[in-house]
Amino acid sequence: MLERFFLKPRTIDRIMGSWLGKDIELYASTLFETGYSARSILRRVPILVQFADFTDTRRIHDLSLAESLIDSFVDHWLSSHCIGAHPGLRQRERSLARCTVRHFYSLIVWKSDYQKRKAPAADPFVVEAPGFFSYLREERGLRPETLYQYRHHLRRFAVYLGHVGCADLRLLSLPVVTGFITTTAQEVNYSVMVGLASSLRVFLQYLRREGLLERDISKLVEIPQRYRLVV
Known part of the structure; x- marks a missing residue:
């Protein structure tokens, strides 16, 4: 290897x-x-x-x-x-x-x-957005394998928000989300970034639907094109 x-x-x-x-x-x-x-x-x-x-x-x-x-x-x-x-x-x-x-x-x-x-880890954002994973299972009908990916990506996002001092999801802004995308793109390959961006868009859409965000910024989430060839 x-x-x-x-x-x-x-x-x-x-x-x-x-x-x-x-x-x-x-x-x-x-x-x-x-x-x-x-x-x-x-x-x-x-x-x-x-x-x-x-x-x-x-x-x-x-x-x-x-x-x-x-x-x-x-x-x-x-x-x-x-x-x-x-x-x-x-x-x-x-x-x-x-x-x-x-x-x-x-x-x-x-x-x-x-x-x-180890006890099973709690779902990320279970306090801030407690209904999100129920929404994924019941309304979107996602499989356990897909839910696992959501947990993985959103735990990474939660850690990043802690590092930048953004504890309140109501204060979440596009620059913060973009910073997370840019930082993560330096660590993982492009195919992982596609899944991460997809999970993040759905999460942001849910936050807007629940009134936790004033506007929908999910459609503005993009993957830095320069990382397409990272292997």
């Missing part, structure tokens, strides 16, 4: 030679299968290789113990990759490094045990 993203055999050997090599390869494969772009994977894998090096120099080869070093690793990552960088860039890189390692743990390391114990 790594051959899809890294052309040099030496780079692949470097990844697989780390004590987290097989897990990193599985992580890259899982990201690819769930729609992440090659560019996003290329940014994340080196962070995990550096995390493996960071823990290895401390003679820690246990995943549970290594997890406790994530914050220390992030500081180390910044000190070696963002010297003299603008504060805004440092903050973005800090977030990328921390989120990458924690995503790796939640997706790969604790996957089977975590999912067995």
